[in-house]
Amino acid sequence: MWINEHLDPQRIPDEARLNIWATVKMAEARVPEALLFTLSGPGRVYRLVPEPRSTVPYQWAHFGPGAIPNALADLPCGTINASTLLTTINTILGTTHSPDTPGLQQCLEHFLRTSRDFGQAYAFLRGHWHTDLTTLPARIASRAKQDDEMRWEAVHGDYFQSANVRPRRVWDLHSNRVLPFYALPAHPHAEIPDNVWTVSHSWVREDARAAVWTLINGFEWPVPVPLDTTLDHVRVELLNLGAEYVWLDVLCLRQKGGRRQKPDGRNPWKVWAGWEVVSTEPTRIEEWKLDVPTIGHIYSFPHVPCITYFNGLGLPFDPSPDTLSSDRHWLNRVWTVQETTSAWLPGGLTGSGYPAMHTFFHTRHAQVIPVGDHEDSTRVMRLATGLRALQRRHCTTELDRIASLAYIARCHTLPLYDDRVPVERAWVALLKHFSPEIRAAIFLRHVKQYPRDTALWPSWEQFLGSDAAAWPSTQNLGGTRNAIHLLPGMPLGTMEPGVYFQRVRSYGTCRIVRESGGAEGANRPIVVECQGGMHHLRGQMDGRLRQNKAYTFLQLEIRTLLMVEVIGERTIEERTAYQVIKCGCMLLAAPCPTSMVSHNVTVVYQDKTQ
Structure with a gap:
């Protein structure tokens, strides 16, 4: 059989599984169970045979030291004393601890007082049996306090500061x-x-x-x-x-x-x-x-x-x-x-x-989930690949799907889990915990898949129904340039929508002069007035747009323009930022002409409901 101490983490997948398979085949060939399922080591060997007999050979029987039968584990602590506890554990583990060891009696009495049965007392003691038992109660109490502090520190208000919790x-x-x-x-x-x-x-x-x-x-x-x-x-x-x-x-x-x-x-x-x-x-x-x-x-x-x-x-x-x-x-x-x-x-x-x-x-x-590092480009690919898995899989509650997505996306912080929260609110809360690059990918995908929708973010239903194969990578987004950040000071622990800002290329204030209705929808001639000149574009335009109204054109990627209305200004990180409302988008058949000059701006997206 395959035993843990022989484990080489780099060789688990093949060697261990083949050993398990070989043991199963030997069991079916009627090799005695005691030869297949016996562990060696010091102490008394117990025989564990669950009933009724299973069709799974590995469940037939176990022979080995340390693993005690239920009849022994279930003995109530009120029926045994410290001397019996010491003698029994010495027998189980093959040790010779002396009752005369200073402080040992008090340690054993402590676990008899605080445990329900022998199994529970044995569980607390056996892992520390070869250490200084006189200090064990104090050490476990100290670790319990540290564990409480770790869990308390992991939660910052109503969200996790770290997802790395034991x-x-x-x-x-x-x-x-x-x-x-x-x-x-x-x-x-x-x-x-x-x-x-x-x-x-x-x-x-x-x-x-x-x-x-x-x-x-x-x-x-x-x-x-x-x-x-x-x-x-x-x-x-x-x-x-x-x-x-x-x-x-x-x-x-x-x-x-x-x-x-x-x-x-x-x-x-x-x-x-x-x-x-x-x-x-x-x-x-x-x-x-x-x-x-x-x-x-x-x-x-x-x-x-x-x-x-x-x-x-x-x-x-x-x-x-x-x-x-x-x-x-x-x-x-x-x-x-x-x-x-x-x-x-x-x-x-x-x-x-x-x-x-x-x-x-x-x-x-x-x-x-693709194997590899967790750089942002890989995270976006993980999200797309994980989305495909979520789309074809089943769950008891839709909140499980959202919680699983948070893991797939490798979020550094996490919302708390509450199975009473509506799905859409849980989705809105999770958006605040994604990396800026993943948010940019979700934002861009929503613009391209739902060009008429002026909401900043897809609903959970829209996101789950999106074509994962068409998801952009950060290479499409220009690396971290178009990352979408949560506004500083925004509370992470609420279910309310966040406010986000983005550093993006802008063509400045433009007007839609004319859109031809006679050509195919994805390749229509569009004339815009921008930077004092007329420019001829081709593509699809959608949203709540009006001709001859001034919009600011933002370049999300080389052939995707977002049209926004500037409604104010504010300062972010010592820079002037424009507060904007999403009005529509233009999906171009070809890049903008070189006569249209762009420059970097910072924009703060205001949701139409905010």
């Missing part, structure tokens, strides 16, 4: 408990430790999944799990693949449904009659504001393996045409765009279909 929680597969991320051992040189992996999966239909209450997350919320699998099966497969800690959304991102607890308010450690479900919706809404927009961050690290379940969490891989065309398939979901990584490993692999999986994933992956 996950809030992680699933410890050895203890089978969800931990706060800050409880992991500190790795000063790695934001995401090497032993933290991710899981990406498609969500099956609501009627094909169950809401499972589990001690894994302390009954904090019901966990959505497909009916045809269990979290025990998923855990065994992840352990066999070599994972130790994983980020899995259904366990690590707070879900809807409230918290289940005993009537006296204490969380239960086993099934109790008279449970009550307490609403945690305000907590979920607050956590989602930060956690949902930043989900893509952990998937962006090339060294972090991602176990991908194409047909649903824990479900067998199925390459059949009907499944591939389903709106629930991983390749057809919006949310999985940001979970696309070259470090993927197949989940749910059976003895059939691997060649098909290898082919279709690489074909689709290349179409989702």
Whole structure:
């Protein structure tokens, strides 16, 4: 089998997947499970065998030290003392920590007091078992404070100053408990430790999944799990693949449904009659504001393996045409765009279909997000390529599509996520967080695709319906010259439209003298008076324009002119800027004649509604 310590990040895609495939074929050839799915190491070897038996060989059984059975993990802390806790963990890990170690008794008693069951206490202790345990409670408390400060600093008012936020929680597969991320051992040189992996999966239909209450997350919320699998099966497969800690959304991102607890308010450690479900919706809404927009961050690290379940969490891989065309398939979901990584490993692999999986994933992956640096030209290409993916994929809510676009565009800042916000307002808010070059590309594309529309920006429906293949690159825009910037001082954290300015070439004040109606629409003769002379142009003109009215002609690109009306002046960055309203555009069949001289100006676009 393939084991994590053998992982070479540069060789994940081929070597690891081939090893997994070989193990599956050996399992189907009836090679004993103990030979295929046993990990070596110090400590007691436990046998984990989930029931019923799955069709996925990697879910059949796991043999190894460290990963404890549920019967041990579920022991309530009230039934054990510090001596028992020490003896049990020594046995699990193959260590000989002495109860006479100064301060150790107090440390163990602390985690017995603050933990619900043995699994939770073990989860907090095992990663630090070979460190100075006497200072562990203080160190974890310090890291918890740092984690709170990091999340507080990431949010500036009502938006993120940085999209690079670590996950809030992680699933410890050895203890089978969800931990706060800050409880992991500190790795000063790695934001995401090497032993933290991710899981990406498609969500099956609501009627094909169950809401499972589990001690894994302390009954904090019901966990959505497909009916045809269990979290025990998923855990065994992840352990066999070599994972130790994983980020899995259904366990690590707070879900809807409230918290289940005993009537006296204490969380239960086993099934109790008279449970009550307490609403945690305000907590979920607050956590989602930060956690949902930043989900893509952990998937962006090339060294972090991602176990991908194409047909649903824990479900067998199925390459059949009907499944591939389903709106629930991983390749057809919006949310999985940001979970696309070259470090993927197949989940749910059976003895059939691997060649098909290898082919279709690489074909689709290349179409989702281009590989390369994140310079502005690449960002625009990423946006266009990502738009194509968003157009053909399905989502539960349109807000997911907008949140995914923010990740694709590599926004440095992000709006908070609120699933109660109308789609158009969320789109308007996101525009303020795009890079100036991406805004310029969106602005130009809207002018060219909807020449009659005098709105500055496309609606979300217009943007989503645009032809991604026709999107401009920054080379068309003259690099950063035509970048569209948010006006200094504009609040990023509101849902209100922003005010934008642009440094652009201008032909000054011009008048439309005559437009011929007899020629083809895209190649009509147009006569304009500009700079004291008459100039003959050919092209298409549209918008709310009148002959012999003075407009300022702005050159967005060599054959695209924007006609604006100047309504005032203001100072921006110690320069005079013209406040303008968009009135129309001219899409030229040929560049403007050299007799028309342009110069640089700064304009501030005023939306007609502002």
